Amino acid sequence: MSKDFSNVLKEANLKVTPTRLAVLNVFSGDCRPINAEYIFEKLKAKKINLVTVYRTLSSFEKSDILKRVNLHKESIYYELDDHHHHHIVCTECAEFEKFEGCISTNLSSFSKEILNKSKKFNMIKEHSFEFFGTCKKCLKK
Amino acid sequence: MSKDFSNVLKEANLKVTPTRLAVLNVFSGDCRPINAEYIFEKLKAKKINLVTVYRTLSSFEKSDILKRVNLHKESIYYELDDHHHHHIVCTECAEFEKFEGCISTNLSSFSKEILNKSKKFNMIKEHSFEFFGTCKKCLKK
DNA sequence: TTTTTTGCAAAAGGTTTGCAACACG
DNA sequence: CGTGTTGCAAACCTTTTGCAAAAAA
Numbered sequence: 001m002s003k004d005f006s007n008v009l010k011e012a013n014l015k016v017t018p019t020r021l022a023v024l025n026v027f028s029g030d031c032r033p034i035n036a037e038y039i040f041e042k043l044k045a046k047k048i049n050l051v052t053v054y055r056t057l058s059s060f061e062k063s064d065i066l067k068r069v070n071l072h073k074e075s076i077y078y079e080l081d082d083h084h085h086h087h088i089v090c091t092e093c094a095e096f097e098k099f100e101g102c103i104s105t106n107l108s109s110f111s112k113e114i115l116n117k118s119k120k121f122n123m124i125k126e127h128s129f130e131f132f133g134t135c136k137k138c139l140k141k
Numbered sequence: 142m143s144k145d146f147s148n149v150l151k152e153a154n155l156k157v158t159p160t161r162l163a164v165l166n167v168f169s170g171d172c173r174p175i176n177a178e179y180i181f182e183k184l185k186a187k188k189i190n191l192v193t194v195y196r197t198l199s200s201f202e203k204s205d206i207l208k209r210v211n212l213h214k215e216s217i218y219y220e221l222d223d224h225h226h227h228h229i230v231c232t233e234c235a236e237f238e239k240f241e242g243c244i245s246t247n248l249s250s251f252s253k254e255i256l257n258k259s260k261k262f263n264m265i266k267e268h269s270f271e272f273f274g275t276c277k278k279c280l281k282k
Numbered sequence: 283t284t285t286t287t288t289g290c291a292a293a294a295g296g297t298t299t300g301c302a303a304c305a306c307g
Numbered sequence: 308c309g310t311g312t313t314g315c316a317a318a319c320c321t322t323t324t325g326c327a328a329a330a331a332a
Contacts, residue, residue: 156330156331157331157332158330158331176321177321177322191321191322192323192324195321195322195323196323199322199323215320215321216320216321216322217321217322
């Protein structure tokens, strides 16, 4: 059931440890944004310290294995930095959904245009693009 | 130098107090996303409690006077909810810049398309769209 | 006077840090 | 064996809450 992510870690110059492999497996298991607390709960049986989870997430982010996601939530959410996509997020509950397309075609020309007009910036590294709404369940309440 | 925002407060059914007027003036003074700490510092002379600043921001957000902005920063940023725009944010420092255009033309048709495909959502209330990069000053370092 | 707002102190979250013990390579 | 990783305890920082005093309408 669990993949072997040793090579991912080696490529990132991170030592292969049971903790790190376990954390990566949580991400590949439910492929959606998750936070430190969630991983801690999922791995409770392995008695991994919450602090270690935070440090693991932080090092994975630096190594571009994980990516921070902005969900307007109280804590920091990450997901595997594998393919480009965005989210619709429910502002009432924890529900959300991925969507694959971006603003597609004209994004790169749009960002060039922005940079041309900009006095302070001449480089864009990434962008956020999320929709916020109320999910069907919350609408019924 | 300072505008009178009494009517803004009255329309929102909020009582007109010196503290609230002062906070609104900070926002209209530097029109950019700011956080509680910043307002607290700006109004230090008036000896306004930080807790009060938090409560003020919170009530302004509920009344749609202010809007939360997602800047990937550690604390919550707000700005006046007057006209639609987005930001380029420096990931290295506090620098950022507004830009007026949105993903413009095809945003609404894009969001309809997203909702058609979605199983969990049938309503979108708002969206985030921010560029992240390194500002010219930070690039030089 | 009634209700809302404010200040103070304290608590609550989420996240980070220091240091020593441990484990990967 | 050396350096990177982990656990534990404690600190930190931002934000929230409870309660009583003060101010708005």
